[in-house]
Amino acid sequence: MSKPAGVGSLREGRYIIVDGEPCHIVDITKSKPGKHGSAKARIVAIGIFDGVKRSFVKPVDANVEVPIINKRSGQVFSVMSSGVQIMDLETYEYVDAPFPEDKDLKAKLVSGVEVEYWRIMGRVKILRTK
Secondary structure: OOEEEEEEHOOOEEEEEEEEEEEEEEEEEEEEOOOOOOOOOEEEEEEEEOOOEEEEEOOOOEEEEEEEEEEEEEEEEEEOOOOOEEEEEOOOOOEEEEOOOOOOHHHHEEEEEEEEEEEEOOOOEEEEEO
């Protein structure tokens, strides 16, 4: 799920969808309007799930898609070879999540540990343990 937002309203540290991938904005450079066109913004963002750096240039008055991030708390139910099964602490539903890339965080994931995870566009990412 996503919602539209104006390029001129984006700031560093926010999130955006680039090439169908949710990304974290790390740099925005805006140019002044010139003789032959409108002001442009160059945005550099890093993918949340894959870590790939992406950049694009758009007019400041254009619209882009911003992902809706659902921040949730859960408890690790089981650790499998393919990932982790988490039970949501509010809805008590089970969610399958892949292992995080951080080795320290991966080592902390054992049954019974509470975690914070994000649901973005139908995908799940474990951020930290509580």
